[in-house]
Amino acid sequence: MARLARAAASVPWCRWAVRRGALPWAQAFSSAATRHTIFALSSAQGRAAIAIVRLSGPGVDSALQRLLPAGAVLPPPRTAALASLLGLGGGLLDRALVLRFPGPRSFTGEDCAELHVHGGPAVVRAVLDALQALGLRPAEAGEFSRRAFDAGKLDLTQVEGLADLLAAETESQRRQALLHTTGAARRQHEEWRHSLLTCLARLEAMIDFGEDEGIADDVAAGVLPQVQALRGQLERHLASAVGGELVRSGVRIAIVGPPNAGKSSLLNLLAGHDAAIVSPVAGTTRDLVQVQLELGGNKVILIDSAGLRQTDCPIEAEGVRRTVAAAQQAHVVVHVADAAAGFGASAGQAQADEQPADSAALPLAPHALQLWVLNKTDLLQPCAAQAAASQQLWPAAAQAAAQQAACDAAAAPASGSGGQLSAAHESQQPLLISCRTGQGIEQLLGALQQHVAGLVAQGGDGGMERALPTRARHMHHLSEAVAALQRYEAAASSQLEVACEELRGAARALGRVTGAVDTEEVLGRIFEEFCIGK
Numbered sequence: 001m002a003r004l005a006r007a008a009a010s011v012p013w014c015r016w017a018v019r020r021g022a023l024p025w026a027q028a029f030s031s032a033a034t035r036h037t038i039f040a041l042s043s044a045q046g047r048a049a050i051a052i053v054r055l056s057g058p059g060v061d062s063a064l065q066r067l068l069p070a071g072a073v074l075p076p077p078r079t080a081a082l083a084s085l086l087g088l089g090g091g092l093l094d095r096a097l098v099l100r101f102p103g104p105r106s107f108t109g110e111d112c113a114e115l116h117v118h119g120g121p122a123v124v125r126a127v128l129d130a131l132q133a134l135g136l137r138p139a140e141a142g143e144f145s146r147r148a149f150d151a152g153k154l155d156l157t158q159v160e161g162l163a164d165l166l167a168a169e170t171e172s173q174r175r176q177a178l179l180h181t182t183g184a185a186r187r188q189h190e191e192w193r194h195s196l197l198t199c200l201a202r203l204e205a206m207i208d209f210g211e212d213e214g215i216a217d218d219v220a221a222g223v224l225p226q227v228q229a230l231r232g233q234l235e236r237h238l239a240s241a242v243g244g245e246l247v248r249s250g251v252r253i254a255i256v257g258p259p260n261a262g263k264s265s266l267l268n269l270l271a272g273h274d275a276a277i278v279s280p281v282a283g284t285t286r287d288l289v290q291v292q293l294e295l296g297g298n299k300v301i302l303i304d305s306a307g308l309r310q311t312d313c314p315i316e317a318e319g320v321r322r323t324v325a326a327a328q329q330a331h332v333v334v335h336v337a338d339a340a341a342g343f344g345a346s347a348g349q350a351q352a353d354e355q356p357a358d359s360a361a362l363p364l365a366p367h368a369l370q371l372w373v374l375n376k377t378d379l380l381q382p383c384a385a386q387a388a389a390s391q392q393l394w395p396a397a398a399q400a401a402a403q404q405a406a407c408d409a410a411a412a413p414a415s416g417s418g419g420q421l422s423a424a425h426e427s428q429q430p431l432l433i434s435c436r437t438g439q440g441i442e443q444l445l446g447a448l449q450q451h452v453a454g455l456v457a458q459g460g461d462g463g464m465e466r467a468l469p470t471r472a473r474h475m476h477h478l479s480e481a482v483a484a485l486q487r488y489e490a491a492a493s494s495q496l497e498v499a500c501e502e503l504r505g506a507a508r509a510l511g512r513v514t515g516a517v518d519t520e521e522v523l524g525r526i527f528e529e530f531c532i533g534k
């Protein structure tokens with residue numbers, strides 16, 4: 001065993017990982033002995049000015065030495081040096097920048113290097129072929145990050161943040177991902193776990209040594225408020241998960257209304273391109289048409305739908321069924337009507353069996369926000385436009401908005417975000433727009449942006465400045481921890497030793513979020529998300 005440990009100690013990243021407690025010596029040795037040196041193209045595939053090839057593993061320096069001309073000195077650590085790269089036969093492959101990152105001060109903790117070569121596909125191919133010919137192995141997807149995790153360089157929340165950062169399309173996704181990548185979630189969970197373990201240590205010391213009943217009661221009474229406060233923090237953190245999930249997957253905005261109201265015209269206008277077919281024929285749209293946009297830095301998915309009406313046409317009826325489903329799954333519902341006809345009506349000549357249906361009667365998700373829009377105001381005289389906005393023309397809409405405001409006022413606790421959302425409802429008046437002239441579109445965008453920002457910030461106590469739980473995995477473990485703390489609180493006064501097991505369970509659940517305890521089964525799934533070269 002001592003011999004194995006000495007051998008492992010000779011590998012810098014092993015020494016480092018063991019010192020950080022990330023690896024036991026025996027495991028460190030066996031992984032050091034069996035580790036391949038890996039390489040991959042880490043920049044995007046295809047033609048580019050520069051391509052970056054990354055290397056990691058114990059054989060990095062010897063591979064570099066063999067790529068450079070005989071007698072060339074390797075560049076000092078973290079210093080870019082221009083060098084000729086030669087193939088096995090001695091022919092010039094490229095002139096490239098070479099950077100070395102000796103372990104453990106590298107991304108993976110192992111010896112790493114980067115070759116910044118010219119980005120032509122043939123150059124990249126020749127360099128990758130040369131590395132393989134030197135006995136290095138092409139990396140698998142996520143293998144560099146997996147090695148960084150194994151060496152304790154990143155915890156699971158940082159690895160997930162890194163995957164999110166590479167996939168980030170919107171400003172809020174970038175900010176959340178960066179918070180995770182830089183360890184905000186890791187520090188937060190470690191702090192919670194540490195305070196739980198401190199409570200546990202005090203209780204265990206008391207159980208082991210403090211036979212005196214009085215001391216036992218004092219210690220238990222001192223720990224209880226700490227556990228309760230921690231549970232409160234975890235519950236608030238869980239409540240902000242709704243926002244975290246919306247940042248990642250996007251806020252769904254459904255556009256609904258009677259046929260020919262101009263729903264597809266509105267979608268196209270907001271999307272900035274002709275995503276949906278527009279025509280004067282009522283019942284044009286059948287399928288849901290989805291467009292992804294960034295609104296105020298947040299991801300939204302805008303959904304156009306079939307006009308709501310009774311119909312004998314089975315295809316259109318299926319379209320209407322999909323509209324109903326889309327409205328039910330939407331976070332925000334935009335009701336559009338023709339200003340000349342009002343809600344529950346259509347400007348087209350409706351036949352008796354094609355009566356338009358009122359979108360205000362659609363069943364929605366409990367906390368869905370609603371906006372009311374009257375389109376085609378360009379067809380109205382100014383005074384008629386005013387009248388269109390009045391409640392007489394739109395009784396169902398106004399009624400639903402009022403109901404919603406009342407519901408929100410009743411349901412919303414005194415917390416900040418609840419108040420914010422109901423405030424948005426209080427000013428629910430139909431917005432007057434024209435897709436033809438663009439009138440009112442700015443105001444509509446402003447109202448949508450406000451709704452989306454309110455939804456993303458809901459539930460959290462620190463809004464977007466904190467690392468929100470972004471995955472179902474986080475929520476599962478956090479809920480487990482909360483439930484265990486509740487059981488502790490219930491049992492602490494009567495069966496302290498049993499209750500302590502619950503504290504241990506809560507600490508384990510928190511440790512699973514960061515990967516500090518048994519996570520082997522989730523690792524595969526997390527690293528699969530990565531591209532090769534990361």
Ligand SMILES: Nc1nc2c(ncn2[C@@H]2O[C@H](COP(=O)(O)OP(=O)(O)OP(=O)(O)O)[C@@H](O)[C@H]2O)c(=O)[nH]1
Nearest residue numbers: 259260261262263264265279283284285307435436
């Ligand atoms: N004058 C005027 N016409 C508009 C406006 N918006 C849309 N239209 C016209 O109204 C007709 C119907 O527009 P669409 O966007 O297809 O309406 P829709 O609600 O998607 O209709 P369905 O898909 O059939 O339910 C088209 O001829 C549009 O050009 C507007 O602001 N002013």
Ligand SMILES: [K+]
Nearest residue numbers: 260279281284
């Ligand atoms: K139409």
Ligand SMILES: [Mg+2]
Nearest residue numbers: 263264284285
């Ligand atoms: Mg349409």
